[in-house]
Amino acid sequence: MSAAECRTYTAGDLAGRFGLELRGDAGTSVRGVATIAEATPDRLTFLSNSKYRGQLATTRAGIVVLGAADADAAPGTALVARDPYSAYARIAALFESQPEAPAGAHPSAVVDASATVDPSAHIGPHVSIGTRSVIGAGAYVGPGCVIGEDCLVGAGARLVARVTLVTRVRLGERVLVHPGAVLGADGFGIAMEHGAWLKVPQLGGVVVGDDCEIGANTTIDRGAIDDTVLEEDVRLDNQIQIGHNVRIGAHTAIAGCVAVAGSARIGRYCLIGGAAGIVGHIEICDKVVITAMSLVTHSIREPGEYSSGTPLMDNRSWRRNAARFRQLDRLFRARRD
Secondary structure, eight states, X not given: OOTGGGOOEEHHXXXXXXXXXXXXXXXXXXXXXXXXXXXXXXXXXXOOOGGGGGGXXXXXXXEEEEOGGGGGGOSSEEXXXXXXXXXXHHHHGGGOOOOOOOSEEOXXXXXXTTOEEOTTOEXXXXXXXXXXXXXXXXXXXXXXXXXXXXXXXXXXXXXXXXXXXXXXXXXXXXXXXXXXXXXXXXXXXXXXXXXXXXXXXXXXXXXXXXXXXXOTTOEEEOOSSSXXXXXXXXXXXXXXXXOTTOEEOTTOEEOTTOEEOTTOEEOTTOXXXXXXXXXXXXXXXXXXXXXXXXXXXXXXXXXXXXXXXXXXXXXXXXXXXXXXXXXXXXXXXXXXX
């Protein structure tokens, strides 16, 4: 049993702590969480997607977090929330176990003499910290991380492992960066001269606001002149490419394998679906939803949901429709004439 599973909470405890309405036995206790189908009596589960409503009647969970519309159908103890998924997230965090991280630097870490490391920070094994870089109070720099020159890791930030901050990267407070992420590498700046490519120096940096999260193997290039900027509470999934001089507004979330080309500007509270592509030098306003696999080729100036691409179909239908697609221009011209 993990240390987290040694923690036990009653329905009454949870209702009081998170301001939820209790229905049922306040003494019902749980020591972990589970899906609605697999939960046992010592687990808490939640219902936020109507697709799983049919499983509510048969769940064995000790406590179910759900909305008011479903509360009467709960077979046992329930916690009623305005937003069940958010309430579940807060409760589940009680059972998350983080390893102890003692203050100080591991003997194998290499810290430049000009760097500043707060005494309360944790510097793990085989970490390298470069010239003039600063590690803030309570920060966690995990095994194998490389912090280049002129970087700042804010207070309470957590670099899980093998994170690379190349140069001129500034992380705000409580930023979470997952393994393999690379921030501050060269932006893709090249100019053609006499039949050969000439590299354009990338003289800016990367600025990441407070409470951001950056997924595994995601890359954020530093700016060519100005900085590449993520405002506060931006959430990036795994394997995302953010080009140089991109600016992403606060509270925007981007799913895996998205590519954002240089100098694009994305507004606040946007949601970008997986594997979408956003071309450079365009603007997307606040509160825009881009569905998965879409290609954004022009600026979006009105909030709303936008899509592109063709839904999946059987191969015979696709080939037939693709052949017809190639004839659209000819058919249009014939009709216009």
